[in-house]
Amino acid sequence: MSDNKIKNMEDFAAVSGLSRPTVSKYFNDPNSVRSSTRDRIEAALQKYDFHPNIYAMNQNRKLTNNVGIVVPYLSDPVFAELARKVEENCILAGFRPTLFSAHGQPRLEVEILDGLRLLKPSGVLIAPLGRTPNRAVIEKFCADVPTVLFDSFLPDTGLGFAGSNNPQFAHLIVDYLCRTGEYPSFLEMRTPANPNANRRRQAYIAAMENLGFEPSIVKIDGEGWAFEEIGRSGGGKALLEKQFATNTILCSNDRLAIGFLTACYENQIRVGRGPDCDIRVAGMDDHPFSRFTCPPLTTVAQDFESVAKEAVSILVASIEGREISKPSTFFDGRLVMRESA
Numbered sequence: 001m002s003d004n005k006i007k008n009m010e011d012f013a014a015v016s017g018l019s020r021p022t023v024s025k026y027f028n029d030p031n032s033v034r035s036s037t038r039d040r041i042e043a044a045l046q047k048y049d050f051h052p053n054i055y056a057m058n059q060n061r062k063l064t065n066n067v068g069i070v071v072p073y074l075s076d077p078v079f080a081e082l083a084r085k086v087e088e089n090c091i092l093a094g095f096r097p098t099l100f101s102a103h104g105q106p107r108l109e110v111e112i113l114d115g116l117r118l119l120k121p122s123g124v125l126i127a128p129l130g131r132t133p134n135r136a137v138i139e140k141f142c143a144d145v146p147t148v149l150f151d152s153f154l155p156d157t158g159l160g161f162a163g164s165n166n167p168q169f170a171h172l173i174v175d176y177l178c179r180t181g182e183y184p185s186f187l188e189m190r191t192p193a194n195p196n197a198n199r200r201r202q203a204y205i206a207a208m209e210n211l212g213f214e215p216s217i218v219k220i221d222g223e224g225w226a227f228e229e230i231g232r233s234g235g236g237k238a239l240l241e242k243q244f245a246t247n248t249i250l251c252s253n254d255r256l257a258i259g260f261l262t263a264c265y266e267n268q269i270r271v272g273r274g275p276d277c278d279i280r281v282a283g284m285d286d287h288p289f290s291r292f293t294c295p296p297l298t299t300v301a302q303d304f305e306s307v308a309k310e311a312v313s314i315l316v317a318s319i320e321g322r323e324i325s326k327p328s329t330f331f332d333g334r335l336v337m338r339e340s341a
Helices: 009-016 020-028 035-048 054-059 077-092 106-118 132-144 166-180 196-210 227-240 254-266 304-319
Strands: 066-071 096-101 123-126 147-150 160-164 185-189 217-220 248-251 280-282 299-301 328-331 334-336
Touching: 009 020, 009 035, 020 035, 066 077, 066 106, 077 096, 077 254, 077 304, 106 123, 106 132, 123 304, 132 147, 147 304, 160 304, 166 196, 166 248, 166 280, 166 299, 166 334, 185 196, 185 227, 185 254, 196 217, 217 227, 227 254, 248 254, 254 280, 304 328
Parallel strands: 066 096, 066 123, 123 147, 147 160, 160 328, 185 217, 185 248, 248 280
Antiparallel strands: 299 334
16 A cells, blocks of 8 residues: 555555455454454554544444443533443443433433434433433434433333432431421422422422421523522522522532522622521532532432443343343432532
8 A cells, every 4th residue: 555544444454464254243342352463453553543433344244342321411510420430331341432422401301312223322321311202312312222311210211221319419418407407498499400400399399398397489580501690699689588498408419509609799799607607508519519618518419320320221231132120220319518508
């Protein structure tokens, strides 16, 4: 060949002096060929700077190593951390994961699933937006491609799921707040972006009633995923209008709580559990930045590692056609006590 740039697998096999099947075997599993053959191929790879098109290779197989990971909003640090753990576990299981974000848009979620079909994935892990119109589309996709849900649960589908026990989160933090001070008011968006918010509100109501307190819910305006700004502006308005029944505020999630902490600062309201403090604030999730707020945020931590490991484990079993003994697993949260409450 006239230059050192290889265009395809056939060219690379020719310059390596090996057969095309042998070269393909190496790229599928380097340890499947003899060490002397492996040395020849790796020397040629370095010499000719050849990088095979993995996706093109996979299209020629009945079953690829591609796995899709779909999350609602990747710029949300909670989903970013969860996606990172899922991705790591996919790689450990021998798959090549590709990460997609629906950016909070149901239409884009559908488009992503349509695009994934073209990649012939072995399977897909999806944290669904939970919008009713998309449910039929997701169920149809799952009937054709091995799919496991994580984070957001779709009841009555029979699909494999791994995620957090959101009702347990609310019961745990409500019990703690009631034992250590005034009972909490619940702060949430009027139009929640994530279906888990509804489960947390329902569990808050149940927990308060079990403890003999009247639930107090404050809904603030705002749609979409700019939770911090919604918590700051809507929470600040609620403070000025004295909408909170007590001096303890439980936010639906940590991002909302982070914005609400800013609202407290802007209104010169001292947050904390000390005698010189005006208000206590808590959240749920253990957002990666929660320990760095001022004051550090009391919350309930998600078990990201266990959720990710279990979701991938269920997917592998599904791909391999093995019976799944426990298709749905909900992991309890862990109380993290910090200075805000």
